[in-house]
Amino acid sequence: MSDEATLPPAPDVAGVSLDGTKVFTITAEENARLCASTGTTPATDGTAHPIYYYIATQVAMGKTVAGVCEACEFDVEDGPMMGSSGVRFAHPLMIGESYRVTGEILSLVRKRSRKLGVMDVLTYRLRLLTLDGTQVLETDNVWVLPRKELA
Amino acid sequence: MSYAVGDALPSFAIPSVSPEAMKDWAVFLADPNPIHLDVEVVKAKGLGDKVINQGPINVAYMMNMLMAAFPGATIEAMDSRFLDNVYAGDKVIASGSIVAIDGARIDCEFSLDAEGRGTVNSGTATIRLAY
Numbered sequence: 565m566s567d568e569a570t571l572p573p574a575p576d577v578a579g580v581s582l583d584g585t586k587v588f589t590i591t592a593e594e595n596a597r598l599c600a601s602t603g604t605t606p607a608t609d610g611t612a613h614p615i616y617y618y619i620a621t622q623v624a625m626g627k628t629v630a631g632v633c634e635a636c637e638f639d640v641e642d643g644p645m646m647g648s649s650g651v652r653f654a655h656p657l658m659i660g661e662s663y664r665v666t667g668e669i670l671s672l673v674r675k676r677s678r679k680l681g682v683m684d685v686l687t688y689r690l691r692l693l694t695l696d697g698t699q700v701l702e703t704d705n706v707w708v709l710p711r712k713e714l715a
Numbered sequence: 716m717s718y719a720v721g722d723a724l725p726s727f728a729i730p731s732v733s734p735e736a737m738k739d740w741a742v743f744l745a746d747p748n749p750i751h752l753d754v755e756v757v758k759a760k761g762l763g764d765k766v767i768n769q770g771p772i773n774v775a776y777m778m779n780m781l782m783a784a785f786p787g788a789t790i791e792a793m794d795s796r797f798l799d800n801v802y803a804g805d806k807v808i809a810s811g812s813i814v815a816i817d818g819a820r821i822d823c824e825f826s827l828d829a830e831g832r833g834t835v836n837s838g839t840a841t842i843r844l845a846y
Contacts, residue, residue, distance in 0.1 A: 594743065597739060598739070598740075598743060598775075601733070601736035601739050601740065601772070602729075602736070602772060602775040602776060602779055603727070603729050603776070603779060604779045604782075604783075613775065613778070614778050614782075614790050614793075615771055615772075615774055615775040615778055618744075618771040618774065619743050619744055619771065622744055622745070622746070623743075623744065623745045628745075628746075629746050629748075640748075643750070643760065643762075645797070646770035646797045647796070647797060648794065648795060648796045648797065649770070649771070649774060649794070649795050649797075650792070650793065650794040650795070651790075651792065651793050651794075652791070652792045653789065653790060653791055653792070656789055
């Protein structure tokens with residue numbers, strides 16, 4: 565029996581929907597502020613900073629960050645940590661365009677960690693769509709949820 | 716402009732990570748996590764003595780490096796790993812290199828280093844050149 569098999573199972577959250585109902589629109593003003601905050605200037609071709617892949621999907625997904633943690637039976641106050649983030653763009657993000665989000669939790673895997681003791685590794689996928697249904701991008705994010713109570 | 720496998724990409728530096736920018740990003744991300752806003756919370760959690768940059772800002776620095784290295788190009792795909800925190804006041808430098816070229820697509824490796832602490836983010840990206 566592996567050491568991890570002795571741990572209580574992680575909550576079964578694979579498949580939990582993260583479909584959103586909000587519409588996210590990138591404004592020229594906010595894009596300019598965002599670019600300035602990262603040491604660059606806005607593009608002149610109408611495209612938004614590509615980091616909006618993360619912002620738009622997080623803001624318009626169907627749960628808040630705290631809500632995603634709650635679904636995993638994890639208190640957001642215990643400090644979720646970003647593990648990795650990947651994105652595949654089909655189209656650039658555009659100023660003035662409105663987007664919506666679909667997505668789901670892919671997995672929650674409990675592991676032992678030398679650094680954190682016990683942790684749950686959460687992977688979820690979000691898709692950003694224009695309002696006519698065209699997919700603009702897909703992103704997979706991985707968060708680490710330290711389970712201090714199990715360490 | 717011509718590119719070759721092994722080429723180093725021009726680096727992109729942030730001389731001092733701004734706590735004011737973190738306040739803006741709390742709004743952008745609709746996420747008021749106090750570890751990005753209140754140093755007393757950071758201390759109480761034992762995470763250091765400076766506020767912690769939101770992870771996506773670090774990704775944005777690396778995107779800025781890629782976009783400056785390939786003017787007019789688009790990022791088709793990007794994967795970033797978060798290895799350590801970036802703190803207010805850190806000097807961070809994004810750098811990278813070309814690892815493969817396939818027509819108009821260029822694959823790169825990149826990292827973000829915090830001065831004095833080493834690599835805090837790393838990853839790979841595929842860039843599509845504008846022809």
